[in-house]
Amino acid sequence: MNEIKMKAKALGIKVMATTRKADLIRKIQRAEGNFDCFGTATEYCDQWDCFYREECLPSPKSKRNK
Numbered sequence: 001m002n003e004i005k006m007k008a009k010a011l012g013i014k015v016m017a018t019t020r021k022a023d024l025i026r027k028i029q030r031a032e033g034n035f036d037c038f039g040t041a042t043e044y045c046d047q048w049d050c051f052y053r054e055e056c057l058p059s060p061k062s063k064r065n066k
Contacts, residue, residue: 004028025052 005015008024011031015024026036035047038056045057 001021004021004024008015008028008031011028013024013027013031022039025038029038029050029052030036034050037045037047038052041057045053047053050056
């Protein structure tokens with residue numbers, strides 16, 4: 001989370017202690033000119049160059065365990 005906060009600050013985003021991780025990542029995505037979709041994809045994501053893609057999508061293992 002510290003890396004995310006540092007990245008947000010570098011982009012000029014005000015970081016508050018109560019800001020949730022997903023909300024902060026979405027603000028970063030918007031500031032970088034990308035879709036602000038972190039955590040909203042269910043099974044597919046076409047944002048191949050997104051820095052947060054791996055963290056955003058559920059892993060295949062977690063799908064099998066359901």
